[in-house]
Amino acid sequence: MSDQSDNPSLWGGRFTEATDSFVQRFTASVSFDQRMAEQDIRGSLAHARMLNDAGILSEEELKAIEDGLASVQNEINNGDFPWSIEREDVHMNIEARLTALIGEAGKKLHTGRSRNDQVATDIRLYLRDAIDAISQELTRLQKGLVGLAETHAATIMPGFTHLQGAQPVTFGHHMLAWNEMLERDYGRLVDCRTRLNQCPLGAAALAGTTFPINRAQTAAALGFDFPTRNSLDSVSDRDFAIEFTAAAALILTHLSRMSEELILWTSAQFQFVELPDRFCTGSSIMPQKKNPDVPELVRGKTGRVNGHLIALLTLMKGQPLAYNKDNQEDKEPLFDCVDTVLDCLRAFADMVPHVTPQKERLREAAKAGFATATDLADYLVGKGLAFRDAHEVVGKAVAEGVKQKLDLSDMPLATLQGFSPLIESDVFEVLTVEGSVASRDHLGGTAPAQVQLAANNAGKALEIR
Ligand code: ARG
Numbered sequence: 001m002s003d004q005s006d007n008p009s010l011w012g013g014r015f016t017e018a019t020d021s022f023v024q025r026f027t028a029s030v031s032f033d034q035r036m037a038e039q040d041i042r043g044s045l046a047h048a049r050m051l052n053d054a055g056i057l058s059e060e061e062l063k064a065i066e067d068g069l070a071s072v073q074n075e076i077n078n079g080d081f082p083w084s085i086e087r088e089d090v091h092m093n094i095e096a097r098l099t100a101l102i103g104e105a106g107k108k109l110h111t112g113r114s115r116n117d118q119v120a121t122d123i124r125l126y127l128r129d130a131i132d133a134i135s136q137e138l139t140r141l142q143k144g145l146v147g148l149a150e151t152h153a154a155t156i157m158p159g160f161t162h163l164q165g166a167q168p169v170t171f172g173h174h175m176l177a178w179n180e181m182l183e184r185d186y187g188r189l190v191d192c193r194t195r196l197n198q199c200p201l202g203a204a205a206l207a208g209t210t211f212p213i214n215r216a217q218t219a220a221a222l223g224f225d226f227p228t229r230n231s232l233d234s235v236s237d238r239d240f241a242i243e244f245t246a247a248a249a250l251i252l253t254h255l256s257r258m259s260e261e262l263i264l265w266t267s268a269q270f271q272f273v274e275l276p277d278r279f280c281t282g283s284s285i286m287p288q289k290k291n292p293d294v295p296e297l298v299r300g301k302t303g304r305v306n307g308h309l310i311a312l313l314t315l316m317k318g319q320p321l322a323y324n325k326d327n328q329e330d331k332e333p334l335f336d337c338v339d340t341v342l343d344c345l346r347a348f349a350d351m352v353p354h355v356t357p358q359k360e361r362l363r364e365a366a367k368a369g370f371a372t373a374t375d376l377a378d379y380l381v382g383k384g385l386a387f388r389d390a391h392e393v394v395g396k397a398v399a400e401g402v403k404q405k406l407d408l409s410d411m412p413l414a415t416l417q418g419f420s421p422l423i424e425s426d427v428f429e430v431l432t433v434e435g436s437v438a439s440r441d442h443l444g445g446t447a448p449a450q451v452q453l454a455a456n457n458a459g460k461a462l463e464i465r
Contacts, residue, residue, distance in 0.1 A: 002015050005146065013253045028085040029328050030093055032104055035335060037076050038092050040118070041069050046221040047113055047201060054212050061105040068092075068102035089328075090122075106350065112211035115233040116323040119206060120200040122273035123330070127244055130338040131193045135186060137345035138251070143388055143462050149175040150456040153451065154435045154448035157362040165369035168433040171357045172451040179458055181254040186465075188247040197239035199224035201209045203234035206322035234323040238312065238330045252302040255334035255344050259295035262355070266292045272365065274356045279347075294351055298344045305340055308333035325403045366433045370398045375430040375439065376408060383422040393420045 009078055019027075045066065052062040075081040087093040091114070100105030149172035159169035199219035202208065208231045215227035229232040265272035275292060283289035287313070311333045317328055355455055373394050380390035397419045411429035417421045429435045441447035444454075 020178055021232075024085060024088075027088065027325070027328075029089045030085055030087065031333065032084055033090040033119075033252055033328075033331055034076075035085055035090075035095070035331075035437045036122040037081075037090055037094065038073070039122045039129070040094055041073050041119045042125060042222065043118060044069055044094070044109060045216045048109055049221065050214050050217045051108075051211075051430040053217065054103075054214060057105070057108060058209060059107060060211065064102045065098065065109055066106040067224045068098045068106060071101055072097050087120075088101070089115070091118050091445070097100065105215045112209040113201065114206075114235075116202045116205050117203040117433070118233075119327075120203070120235050121222070121229050123238075123241065123334070124196050124200070124224075126239065127196060127334070127338075128223075130195060130342075131189050131244065134248075134338070134341055134345065135189050137152045137278065137342060137349055138182060138186055138189070139462060139465055141345055141349040141352060142179050142186070143459070144349055145175045145179045145182070146455050146459045146462065147353060148172070148355065149179070149451060150459070152357055153355055153455060154437075155359055155362065156437060157357070158368070159446070165365070165371055167374055167430040168366040168371050168447055170451050171362065172455060174448040174456065175271045176454055178254070182251075183458075185251045185254060187248065187310055188250065189244075192240065192247055193409050194225075194407040195243065196221075197223075197225045198228045198229045199226070200234035202227060203231035206232055206235055221226075232322040236319065236324070236327070238316055240280075241334050242309070242312045242316065243311050243332050245305070245334065245337050249302075249305050249309045252344060254296075255348060256299045256302040259299040262295040263292050263299070268289075271358055271361050273358060275351065275408045276354045277349045279354070282440060284332045294347050298347060301344055305337055308337045315379060363433060370401060370408060372408060372431050372433065372436045373398055375436045377425070378439075379418060379427060380422055385420070385422060 003375050046067075048062055048065045051057040052059065057065070072081065075097070081093075081097065083093055087096050093441060095106065095109060098109065127274065152175070156168050156170035157166050157171045157174060158165045159174075197213070199222055201218045201222075202215040213396035219225075219227040262273065264270050264277070266275055274292075276288070279292075279294045280290045281293045283291065284416050312330060315326055376388065377390040377394045380386050381392060385393070397408060397416065399412070400406075400415070400419075401411065404411075409428060413423070413425055413427070416427060430439060436445050438448065441450055443450070
């Protein structure tokens with residue numbers, strides 16, 4: 001059965017019966033890997049030009065392949081490409097269609113390569129494009145945060161530890177904390193992109209090829225930094241996909257933390273910020289409700305990305321060198337990670353510039369719970385008291401405040417002086433929330449002047465990214 005028209009599979013020569021129809025469906029990947037068609041065609045074009053330069057394909061054959069692949073791309077774009085699970089995956093679908101369109105020359109395209117180095121190349125190209133798109137959305141979100149930080153460099157809000165009011169901070173400072181998390185996420189994407197940007201083409205099935213190929217040429221043509229160094233490794237490891245998914249899981253973890261805060265902050269009990277109606281939904285039964293669905297959904301989607309990370313790690317761990325069909329299972333988790341991260345970043349980048357802090361309410365909340373107690377202790381240290389003794393003095397003042405339901409800043413000077421004779425009228429400068437934040441005036445501190453500076457610097461860094 002050597003005639004391909006009798007057995008549609010590309011390995012018909014070796015087989016005496018057709019693939020079981022369930023097995024065909026079970027082993028096919030075309031339903032999901034057709035997403036890499038554009039990358040597959042790019043890879044084939046680079047490979048064909050290299051084969052031509054190496055004297056393996058004639059000018060006419062190269063021309064026919066180039067024109068044929070352009071037609072294939074058109075058919076795909078127009079939605080009339082005849083995808084078929086009989087051709088198993090995106091690679092064989094495109095190659096078979098090319099041959100149907102241009103004849104003999106199409107059959108020569110696979111010279112000196114294998115689907116193993118082809119798929120390893122396609123995924124890298126796909127992921128590189130995806131990382132570029134994700135990095136853009138991430139940058140857009142960061143610009144939104146930095147914008148909020150600039151506007152609200154002096155907006156007071158409570159800072160928390162243990163979700164208990166701790167010390168006043170500024171809203172801008174809080175936004176810049178979120179920005180720092182995302183800045184590291186961006187760095188991880190850059191790292192991952194650098195490490196994956198090597199070209200596996202030429203590794204062929206696992207051992208390389210007998211043809212006089214030029215690996216540097218295909219690598220350069222596809223925008224890779226180098227050809228990979230070892231053919232066995234090239235076709236087998238998917239660590240770059242795992243690395244990306246880990247970076248994605250951290251992005252989602254960070255978005256999830258932001259979501260959690262936005263969800264708390266928008267509740268009627270906090271009322272720290274308002275979200276525009278268009279990012280919220282109502283309840284079908286409770287007329288008063290305005291639910292923060294977008295942050296909730298983002299928080300929820302963290303679970304699927306974390307799941308994909310575990311799926312890919314587990315997929316890889318037992319595989320002997322070199323390629324194994326297990327690797328076909330890398331795509332769905334990877335693609336879903338890309339979609340999820342992109343959507344979540346987009347939602348946040350659209351929403352964040354419209355987060356409106358409720359200044360009065362935030363200031364009120366910042367005062368609650370003796371938030372400037374540490375400032376009073378620091379003040380006493382400045383007057384010569386040892387910190388441990390100052391801590392005790394302030395502890396007593398707070399106990400009195402709790403009893404009288406009075407903030408330290410609302411106590412008469414005479415009452416305060418009862419706790420320590422070192423206290424003078426200038427104490428009120430540090431007992432106000434404004435005085436408290438303004439005095440944390442150093443690199444990384446929450447003073448409005450520092451936040452303004454940090455926001456400017458962050459904004460400039462984002463501009464030249
Ligand atoms: N569809 C396959 C994958 O995704 C392509 C490589 C198949 N190679 C093979 N020898 N079966 O991994």
